[in-house]
Amino acid sequence: MINIRDKGAEIWENWNRPTRVIFVLSTITIIALLPFAAAWGPTSFLDTPITSFKNVLVYPVGMFVLMALGLNIVVGKSGLLDLGYVAFFAIGAYSQAILSTSFGWSTWEALPVGIGLAMVSGVLLGLPALRLRGDYLAIITLGFGEIVRIVILNSRKVTGGPDGIAGIKNPPAIFGLEFDLFHPEHFFWLVGVMVLLVIWMVRRFTVRRPGRAWEAIRQDEDVASLMGVNTLVYKLWSFVIGAAVGGAGGVLYASKVMVISPDMFKFEVSVLILACVVFGGIGNIWGVVLGASLLAYIPDRIRFISDARQVIFGLVLIIMMNLRPDGLLPRKKREKISEKRKK
């Protein structure tokens, strides 16, 4: 099967700067216009039954892309299997919910707090858990995800227990863009900006020391420490940065849906986000974006077949993973090597 990823990289490398700028800007424009695609004739096939297309683009699509990118830092870059990623999402969402309903904080004020709390919990989980490897780490993170949900479920006074928290305020307007029920496209753009920020951040890390350290840890942790890589610290960093993205996603999510409850943060969500990463192409940003978009969108697109849709969805996953075991757009096997050959 042809390698679309390498083909794309080749085309990109042969472009000069203006071409690249035009390509990036037009891609961003097209994606920004996506919310209106359902109402425009030629692209109306994209429309989703039951839930409105604009809302589907925000959640699950935009949110899943954001979260998958965050989890990709942990699973894809440094090779740590995290099965409890939803915990950070939940911590972000509940931070926003509590700060908004009890203290009247706006989303922009709650955002740094939500990110901060997610990062702190990332450290608290990571410090003991990251001393373990492979399966053990996966089990511990799985446990952490469940613990966070169960604590939320049982802390009735703070979190409302199983009833959750209602009446979370939408974010205040920025640049005249209202964030409310009638403008889901504004939320979509907001998530889009966050996704761009995360992509930018990940790309910067990848070519610098942390990226090298993560790559080394992923390939051989013992040898990495022989090279002088403080493996625990770098693993912790990837964990905490991943947690920050999850927390940010949670804050946005809570302020969009306005009502949250513990059953939104089940283990299945962790698995689905992980599936997005693996399906798209573990370790490759563009693969992850594509994978998350499809996996989030398809179930809503085929909602008209009601009960059968989960079966179809599962079948699509199984067939795809058989055809492309490394994901839709796998990571380059040897990063940067083609460039060096040319010199």
Place this chain on the structure above:
Amino acid sequence: MRLEIKDLSVHYGKIEAIKGISIVVNQGEIVTLIGANGAGKTTTLKTISGLRKVSRGAILFDGQDISKVPAYERVDLGISQAPEGRGIFPGMSVLENLEMGKFNRKDRRSEMKEDLNRVYDLFPRLKERSGQAGGTLSGGEQQMLAIGRALMARPKVLLLDEPSMGLAPMMIANIFQIITTINTELGTTILLVEQNAQQALQRAHRAYVLETGKIVKEAKASDLLNDPEVRAAYLGTGAGTGH
């Protein structure tokens, strides 16, 4: 530089793999640690480089006990290991592998070229393959890469874990030749762990024989080459490359 291992014991769970061994490596020496499979050679090296915990005894480096120093800091002290089984990063290019060898050096940028050239002079093959993924190299080339990468950190002492393992006889001779060159021309002290006793004893100044976690012999390498017990146990009938 002086590396001194004093009464060192290492456990895997309840099993004592290393049972109170003492080894001294002096500045400028090639010291070899020979022994059969499972004698504890690799465990000893891993403990010196910090991958295994010391359960008793001490590792003195220039008189300071480093047995509590984490592995990633021992590189900065001047201890570099070329791990067993050519432990390179298969998904990184040769150049990236070599750059990893200098991960912690503060003077990385200014020294990089100089160190790369030194490694490329020793291993011209690596220069030809600098853009190729480590995993696609031949066994011998991977071993060269592992040694070259360890040299990038400008070690005071280089720990080599079975550099001849799984290599063709020609390549084995080549690698051992380079080990001598590193020692004489760069002045790097070397602790060499080997099963290929013949070659190791020919190249080393002093040698230790390790058997099931204990040092059973310690002598000048040339003396061990002629030691009847060692000849019988590790050199077969004495001819060839040992195995």
